[in-house]
Amino acid sequence: MNNNFKSGFVTLIGRPNVGKSTLMNCLIGQKIAITSNKPQTTRNRIQTVYTSEEGQIVFVDTPGIHKAKNKLGDYMVNIAERTLKEVDVILWLVEPTTFIGAGEKHIIEQLKKAKTPVILVINKIDTVKKEEILLFIDTYRKEMDFEEIVPVSALKADNTETLISCIMKYLPYGPAFYDEDTVTDQPERQIVAELIREKALRLLNDEIPHGVAVSIESMKYRRKICDIEATIVCERDSHKGIIIGKQGSMLKKIGSLARPEIEEMLDIQVNLQLWVKVKKDWRDSDFLLKNFGYDKKETDLF
Secondary structure, three states: OOOOOEEEEEEEEOOOOOOHHHHHHHHHOOOOOOOOOOOOOOOOOEEEEEEOOOEEEEEEEOOOOOOOOOHHHHHHHHHHHHHOOOOOEEEEEEOOOOOOOHHHHHHHHHHHHHOOOEEEEEOOHHHOOHHHHHHHHHHHHOOOOOOEEEEOEOOOOEOHHHHHHHHHHOOOEOOOOOOOOOOEOOOHHHHHHHHHHHHHHHHOOOOOHHHOEEEEEEEEEEOOEEEEEEEEEEOOHHHHHHHHOHHHHHHHHHHHHHHHHHHHHHOOEEEEEEEEEEOOOHHHOHHHHHHOOOOHHHHOOO
16 A cells, blocks of 8 residues: 555435435445335444555445434434444535435534535436536535535445545545455344345334344354344334244245345355244334344444
């Protein structure tokens, strides 16, 4: 690595569903963070790593900033807001719009307090006309002085190289934090659990997903196969029936969607066994939150 090498931490913030996880997956070229059209998909800060000859960016994906309704919600909001003070650059993702609602105003107040360079990223530009983009830029520019404003399409990887160059400008010079072939600091089990949870979120009814967690009971390697046993945890008996489905049909669907992506990530054939358990009100239990990997003590960046 040369003396001009840069390295630092960058967080992606934004309201639920603006495409934070999609953008992060796109920038590092690999699927680590789960994506779904349901809000509050990301529960833990996920660190992913982008390395080039110029420098290394450690992306910290945070839960969306929103009003908390329970202990899990409090935990998610606290992480998101605390991260703003601990990173070198903040990427604020927004959708292309000329209307700035109360949720965005709340985020702007947090950003003004942060004293960290903020790059505004207007995502989903593939959904609007090119000539309208200047209007969206103008709308946000009036609210706050951003270091940079970069329009992108995370879905189509449009303008993402420009975004990487902009981020590099604001990173300090220094050695890499991770080996150049590292893509994430997430343990394998956690990524497997998240991939299964993503499929459950995608297939289940709206009233269930926030009450779903996935616990990996065992991962055992034998020759060219990895045997994985995982439990999908829900809050109500009625949810359990929906997750299992008629004659186990929904559980089979979740498994058959998750398996190929797990195999691709682990680079080995996977034998996946799924179970369903009811743990009432787990989102308000400190013990169960910790059990499912949402531990306040483990959320510090450094």
